[in-house]
Amino acid sequence: MESLHIIGDEHQSIAAIMHAIRYMLKEVGAGKLQADLKLFQAMVHYLDAYAEQRHHPKEDILFDLLAKRTDKAANSLAQLAEQHGAAPQRIAALQQALDAYLADAGKFAQFAQAFDAYAEFYRNHMMLEEDVVLPLARQHLTAADWAAVDAGFREEMQSKSGKDGKHEDFAGLFSRLVDAAPAPIGLGSGPFKG
Ligand SMILES: [Fe+2]
């Protein structure tokens, strides 16, 4: 069940980045913090490339197998599949709001609103996975199923670790984002330099 730990760890990292953006938007909105535009851009990139493009396909390995073992998860799995599939539209809306804000600081409130909608969606998405679907997986997957899912996760992570220079190093990016984010949510070493 190593895969369950990996999903849990990834959810935590994604939640931490969303929390950081939300905190910064609140502080910028209140005039207490100067916006670090490069950091906003890098964090939205992290959400796109990691939270949407790398994270969900791993979950799909587990969800596809769960669908074969029980009907109890059918409604939730259908909902999650639709949500995984709608990632490009979701990110496009967020990116569009960010681009509009980068071009015109007067569009800050719209970006903050688009981000809030995104974060709210993603939080509910993770809750559906953690509270409904993963408990059913624990109940219905066999030891052999878990071995297969774990192997699938391991293979994906090894082949795209970012250590070979062919794939992005998201663990490294995560650390740089947290370093640059203002205290108390980050280490405050910003502005973000890339
Ligand atoms: Fe997901």
Ligand SMILES: [Fe+2]
């Ligand atoms: Fe997830």
